[in-house]
Amino acid sequence: MEVDKGKGEAEETRKVAEADRDTVTLKSSDGKLFEVSKEAAARLSTVLAGMIAGGSIDDNGTDLKQIGSEALENVVDYCNKHANSIPSAALISSSISFNTAPFKEPEEWERKFVDRLSHDALFDLVEAANFLGMERLLDVTCHKISEMMKGKSPDQIREVFNIKNDYTKEELEEIRQELAWAFYDD
Amino acid sequence: MNTLKKSAGAAADLTDDLIVEILSRLPAKSICRFKCVSWHWYGLITNAEHRKKIPQTLSGFFYPSDRWTQEDPTKMLPDFVGILGNEEPFSDASLTFLVGYRSIIPKICCNGLLFCLCWKVSPSDEADYVVCNPATEKWTVLPESGDENIGLADYFCFDPAISPHFYVFQLIDADENYRYIGDVNIYSSETGAWSHKESGWGDELQLAYRGAVFLNGMLHLLTNDFKILAVDTQGKKWRTIPMLETMTVSCFCRGTLAFIGQSQGRLYFINMRASDPSKLSVWILEGYDSGEWIFKYSISTAQIFGEKNLMLERDYALIAIHPECNMIFFVCRCDDVLISYDMDHGKVCVICSLKEHLYQRPFLPYLPYVPFLSDSLSDRG
Numbered sequence: 001m002e003v004d005k006g007k008g009e010a011e012e013t014r015k016v017a018e019a020d021r022d023t024v025t026l027k028s029s030d031g032k033l034f035e036v037s038k039e040a041a042a043r044l045s046t047v048l049a050g051m052i053a054g055g056s057i058d059d060n061g062t063d064l065k066q067i068g069s070e071a072l073e074n075v076v077d078y079c080n081k082h083a084n085s086i087p088s089a090a091l092i093s094s095s096i097s098f099n100t101a102p103f104k105e106p107e108e109w110e111r112k113f114v115d116r117l118s119h120d121a122l123f124d125l126v127e128a129a130n131f132l133g134m135e136r137l138l139d140v141t142c143h144k145i146s147e148m149m150k151g152k153s154p155d156q157i158r159e160v161f162n163i164k165n166d167y168t169k170e171e172l173e174e175i176r177q178e179l180a181w182a183f184y185d186d
Numbered sequence: 187m188n189t190l191k192k193s194a195g196a197a198a199d200l201t202d203d204l205i206v207e208i209l210s211r212l213p214a215k216s217i218c219r220f221k222c223v224s225w226h227w228y229g230l231i232t233n234a235e236h237r238k239k240i241p242q243t244l245s246g247f248f249y250p251s252d253r254w255t256q257e258d259p260t261k262m263l264p265d266f267v268g269i270l271g272n273e274e275p276f277s278d279a280s281l282t283f284l285v286g287y288r289s290i291i292p293k294i295c296c297n298g299l300l301f302c303l304c305w306k307v308s309p310s311d312e313a314d315y316v317v318c319n320p321a322t323e324k325w326t327v328l329p330e331s332g333d334e335n336i337g338l339a340d341y342f343c344f345d346p347a348i349s350p351h352f353y354v355f356q357l358i359d360a361d362e363n364y365r366y367i368g369d370v371n372i373y374s375s376e377t378g379a380w381s382h383k384e385s386g387w388g389d390e391l392q393l394a395y396r397g398a399v400f401l402n403g404m405l406h407l408l409t410n411d412f413k414i415l416a417v418d419t420q421g422k423k424w425r426t427i428p429m430l431e432t433m434t435v436s437c438f439c440r441g442t443l444a445f446i447g448q449s450q451g452r453l454y455f456i457n458m459r460a461s462d463p464s465k466l467s468v469w470i471l472e473g474y475d476s477g478e479w480i481f482k483y484s485i486s487t488a489q490i491f492g493e494k495n496l497m498l499e500r501d502y503a504l505i506a507i508h509p510e511c512n513m514i515f516f517v518c519r520c521d522d523v524l525i526s527y528d529m530d531h532g533k534v535c536v537i538c539s540l541k542e543h544l545y546q547r548p549f550l551p552y553l554p555y556v557p558f559l560s561d562s563l564s565d566r567g
Contacts, residue, residue: 123196130204138207146211154222162198163224175222178271181511181528182218 024052026076027061028069034076040083046133066131071124074117078137081109106140114144119160153183206236214243215510232273238559243510245270247524247552248279248292248300248320251542264292264302266555267524269537275321275557283323284316293551294342296400298558299352301342317342317352317375321559331356331371331380338365338393341407343400343419346558351376353419355405357393360385367391367409372421386424387415394435394442401448402474408446410435414453427453427477433469434460443498447507454507455479456514458498464488466498468529483512483529490527490534491518503549509556517552524552 023035042049051057064072106114114122122141129137149157158165167175176183200208209217209231217240221228230236246268253261266279281290287304294301300320305313318325331337338359344352352375360368367387373380397408404416404423412433416425429435433455435444444457453471468483487502488494496502502518512529517540524537542550 120196123200126204126208127199130201130207142204142208143211145208149208149212149220150216152216154220157220157223160197161200161223163227165223166225167222172222175228175271178269179218179221180533181508181513182215184511184530 024048024057025059025061026072027058027063028067028072029065030069032069032072033061034069034072036076036079037083040079044079044082044134044136046135048132064132067128068124070121071128074121074125075128075132075134075137078113078134081113082136104139106143110140111144114140117144119148202230206230206239209236210239210241212241213510214241217241218243218510234275234559237275237557242298242557242559243270244506244508244554244556245273245275246555247505247515248295248555249542249550249552250291251280253280258288260305261289262291264290264300265541267538267540267552269524269526275559276323279320281318281320284318284325287314287316290316292553293340294398295553295555296342296344296352297346298556299342299344300553300555301340301354315340315354317354319558319561320555321557322561324561326375328354328373329378329380331373333358333371333380333382335359335368336362338367339398341398341400341405343405345400345403346560348403349376349419353405355417356380357407360389365393367393367407367415370417370421372419374419381421383417383421386417386421387426391415394444395437396442397444397446399446399448399453401451401453406446406453408435408442408444408455410437414446414455427471429455430469430479433457433467433479436460438497438499445504449507449509449512456504463497464494466504485527485529489532490516490525491520493520496520499549503552505549505552506554509554515552515554517549519549 022038024038024041026034026036028034038052042052051062056062067075117125122144126138126141126145129141157163209220217231221231231240246266248264248266250262251265253263255261263280266274268274281300281302284290284302284304286307288307288310289305291303292300293303298319298321300318302316302318303313304316315328316325317328333356336359338357341355341357342352343355354373356371356373358368358370360366366389367385369385370383371380372383391413392410394408394410399406404418404425406427407415409415412429412431412435414427414429416427417423433444434457435442437443444455447454447456453474455469455471457467459465459467464487466485466487467481468485469479470482472478472480487496491502498504501520502516504514505517506515507513508515514527514529516525516527517523518525522540522543524540526535526537527533528535
């Protein structure tokens with residue numbers, strides 16, 4: 001009995017401690033666990049913010065079945081790095097507030113963050129960011145992919161995106177003729 | 187092998203929404219090229235809903251078309267000549283959604299919005315200036331400036347990359363005979379009001395008959411005095427960009443033998459060479475801030491039209507520069523055709539025959555149209 005009581009108390013204490021923790025644990029589709037700053041996760045991801053607010057965070061690792069460990073590691077890495085760079089982000093957003101363009105250029109660290117990723121990792125990260133409702137990360141990753149695509153030929157794009165050319169030769173020629181200008185070097 | 191397989195998967199798994207999200211960040215030129223990737227991508231890029239997000243490019247030209255009837259011999263309605271397949275984002279080029287008007291004359295097109303002079307059904311001697319978006323069929327009537335002075339010219343400016351609001355500049359004639367530029371009234375759709383600004387350019391500057399460019403948030407005007415004038419939408423910044431002495435601007439039959447336009451974010455100046463009318467010179471304002479012009483192309487009009495001794499504004503008109511590449515567009519009176527000329531590669535292409543005969547002088551305006559598919563105007567319909 002005593003032992004049981006003691007265990008119950010321990011459980012309670014642990015729960016309180018969990019609630020007070022400033023990190024949350026996320027579990028990838030392949031079962032790996034990652035810790036991320038609760039504040040950053042709630043601020044950067046609408047989905048995680050909803051889970052935290054709704055109490056559906058699992059202390060033993062919240063299941064994110066749609067996201068592989070490599071992508072989740074990058075998500076967590078991004079959140080933690082973002083948590084460390086708040087002052088600069090705030091400064092930048094206020095200084096360019098006159099700009100009505102919805103997209104703010106990636107900051108230096110964000111640029112470096114996506115630059116080191118392989119194509120694979122980048123595409124997985126875009127999907128993860130989309131799934132988690134991470135607007136800024138989606139912006140930065142989409143921006144990076146669009147940078148990669150600039151100046152590429154349709155052939156190269158088909159290769160990267162694994163797309164089959166389903167045009168006939170005649171169809172393609174017709175479209176190309178109209179858009180000849182778009183095929184000269186950027 | 188494993189990574190290769192996965193690589194194909196990672197990119198191939200992207201949803202259409204994500205592909206559109208990525209495409210929306212590319213320049214219009216890349217987007218056009220990627221229409222050739224597959225039918226699926228072609229569909230994504232030309233889809234009406236997606237086009238609201240994806241950058242658009244020049245799709246053709248609006249022009250005023252004669253539609254006289256016995257009851258209304260002055261009736262005009264807009265019409266459209268397309269250069270990109272059948273991708274016009276509107277169903278009716280004559281803009282019949284502008285109800286209550288019998289005659290609609292398109293005057294200026296800027297980044298997808300059209301500025302028109304519209305004559306009312308009743309009373310039939312009254313007209314409004316109307317700003318409309320042919321793609322969304324939203325429109326708004328411009329209030330009168332209330333300025334009693336004689337207006338020299340009106341200019342319409344809109345650039346959604348800078349502001350969701352449009353601006354109209356009304357230049358006042360400082361002198362009734364010489365087209366000297368006086369003060370400027372500026373209308374802003376943000377405030378819904380006109381404001382009067384004293385000219386910051388100086389006196390005795392003569393406006394050329396044609397030529398205005400909205401670039402970097404400033405309206406640029408061609409003068410006959412080796413100068414391009416610029417003013418911002420607030421009427422606070424006034425600038426004079428000197429031209430070189432070789433960049434002559436002369437006039438012929440109410441048409442100016444020079445042209446200004448913008449492409450790829452730079453200001454272009456094109457004139458007919460005074461010493462050799464069969465040649466056009468193309469200059470680019472290489473340094474926008476420094477005001478440095480560079481001479482870029484010399485064009486032989488005989489090569490383009492297959493005929494010698496043709497004159498700008500008499501036999502043909504230069505109607506636009508492609509916003510994404512070094513291509514210019516002409517309408518030619520001899521065959522009533524629309525012609526494009528690729529200045530980088532010297533390629534001439536007859537795009538189509540024009541429905542309208544070009545017997546009128548001066549040339550009808552052909553207004554370059556780049557679709558803008560977001561709703562930004564209030565709905566009057």
